[in-house]
Amino acid sequence: MEPIRGTDPTLRQLLRRIARRRRLLLAVAVATFVVVAAWTLLATPRYESTAVLRIESKSAIPSLSDAVKELPGMGLAGLAKDELDTDIGVLKSSRIADATIDAMGLAVQVKQPAEDRARVIRVRVLDSSDVEGKITLSRRDDGRYDVQTDDLEGVGKLPAVWAPGDSLRVGSLMLALPENLRAGGPSTIKLRLLPRYKVHKLLDRRLTIRKQEGGSRLVEVSFADPDRRFAAQVVGVMVREYVTYMLQTDEHDETAQIRELRAALGTTAVRLATAEEQLRRFQQRARVVLPTEQAEEQVKRIAAVESRIDAIRIERNGLARLLELIRSRSASGGDPAAYRQLATFPSLVGNRAIQDVLAALTDLESKRSALAVTRTEANVELQQITSRIADLDRQLYRLGSQYLESLDQQLTSTTRTVGTLNDTLVALPATSLQYARLARDRTILDSEYVALYKQLKITELQDVLRKEKVKVVDPPRVANADDPEFPKRTVQLVLGLVLGIVLAFAVGLGVELWTEAD
Structure with missing residues (x-):
């Protein structure tokens, strides 16, 4: 039952109306x-070759950054930036790309036959100038090739015939036909010469460099080309150029670092020796070893000497008063034994000379007392003993006076010593300051020397134990001829079938809507 005109058809009705145009749909789908199948079957297949690299950390000894990035959460803060990204950047750099381009002659594309480049052409790059154009070689019956160019400018006139085994310079490129083409080869060889910027674009499209997931340090390097052997060679050359560059860079960096460290160490050693010599001379001139401790000892010495001065002054004053008292008593004649009071003075009690005089006095006094019992004062012997006793009393007084003089001398010399010590103590702050400055300079230079020496030994150890930073885990392999990376025929045909069905339905729907609008 047809819908009433002017009303919208239902989905089922629309599908039925589209299905009535099955021939159109089938034609569009087929x-x-x-078209997709033809493109899939006729497209030049490209084969991919892959190498897997393991890129180690640059330093064999963990650095501070390595320790920081091990802390939880540091990666989220951006502090654990892996140097693997930098290494991948070097691998993708123009330096490595240009070295690969020159080594493999990527400026020349073999368009036909694309599957066996090494059999038909050999390329050597002479300089970095660009050449762009096309060269078509047609085989002659004698095995040589006729040369035809297209849009090839700025390279001069090329010979019309090119024989296998001969070389031909085209601008910055030296092209050579292999000798094996004499025996037989393709009837037509088509070459396309590309400027360097186009080669870089081509390399960017066909080259894939990525690190594997999961935090590993494995990097995959893949290249796709119609020539499966050439694809493996390109990957191999790129890996070799990268490994060589990294080894040379590491060796150069470590050698330069060792050279700089040795120079800095030598300069620091000279400065340290100068600082040590200045400190030694200052110590000898100022007669100091440890100024702080010496100042403390000096204060203690001054205190001890001043205490000694006080003791001497007290003793001297006491002795002086005693001698004055003895002098006054002996002058008045009221106390004949006044001189003997000196024997009671504390400092003179242990004096041997005083004790000898006292012993002699005691003996004479005993004799005098014994004679006085039987003799008169006019007795000559008694007078002699009395005179001798008087002499000993005066001798005892002289000993006291001499001891007083010795105390005065001690007081004078000790006071002079205190003055000298005080003068030395006054100069100690400036001496200590100068010593501290010289010792500080020596300590800083010594620490700098030790740090440089340790760093030098670490760097030398790294240089001796330097390991290869880049290791080839899987070398590039030549892909199987039945396993092209592009196109995947089964997948392409299935997608072509799906695309045909979708496109057929879209065409049928469009026709129905167009008819409905009319």
Whole structure:
């Protein structure tokens, strides 16, 4: 039952109306599938070769950054930036790309036959100038090739015939036909010469460099090309150039660092020796070893000497008063034994001379007392003993006076010593300050020397134990001829079928809507 005109058809009705145009739908689907299938079957296949590299950390000894990035959460803060990204950046750099381009002659594309480049052409790059254009070689019956160019400018006139085994310079490129082409080869060889910027674009499209997931340090390097052997060679050359560059860079960096450290160490050693010599001379001139401790000892010495001065002054004053008292008593004649009071003075009690005089006095006094019992004062012997006793009393007084003089001398010399010590103590702050400055300079230079020496030994150890930073885990392999990376025929045909069905339905729907609008 047809819907009333002017009303919208239902989905089922629309599908039925589209299905009535099954021939159109089938034609569109088949045509689309045929186009996709033809493109899939006729497209030049590209084969991919892959190498897997393990890129180690640059330093064999953990650095501070390595320790920091091990802390929880540090990676989220951006502090654990892996140097692997930098190494991948070097691998993708123009330096490595240009070295690969020159080594493999990527400026020359073999368009036909694309599957066996090494069999038909050999390329050597002479300089970095660009050449762009096309060269077509047609085989002659004698095995040589006719040369035809297209849009090839700025390279001069090329010979019309090119024989296998001969070389031909085209601008910055030296091209050579292999000798094996004499025996047989393709009837037509088509070459496309590309400027360097286009080669870089081509390399960017066909080259894939990525690190594997999961935090590993494995990096995959892949290249796709119609020539599966050439693809493996390109990957191999790129890996070799990268490994060589990294080894040379590491060796150069470590050698330069060792050279700089040795120079800095030598300069620091000279400065340290100068600082030590200045400190030694200052110590000898100022007669100091440890100024702080010496100042403390000096204060203690001054205190001890001043205490000694006080003791001497007290003793001297006491002795002086006693001698004055003895002098006054002996002068008045009221106390004949006044001189003997000196024997009671504390400092003179242990004096041997005083004790000898006292012993002699005691003996004479005993004799005098014994004679006085039987003799008169006019007795000569008694007078002699009395005179001798008087002499000993005066001798005892002289000993006291001499001891007083010795105390005065001690007081004078000790006071002079205190003055000298005080003068030395006054000069100690300036001496200590100068000593501290010289010792500080020596300590800083010594620490600098030790730090440089340790760093030098670490760097020398790293240089001796230097390991290869880049290791080839999987070398590039030549892909199987039945396993092209592009196109995947089964996948392409299935997608072509799906595309044909979708496109057929879209065409049928469009026709119905167009008819409905009319």
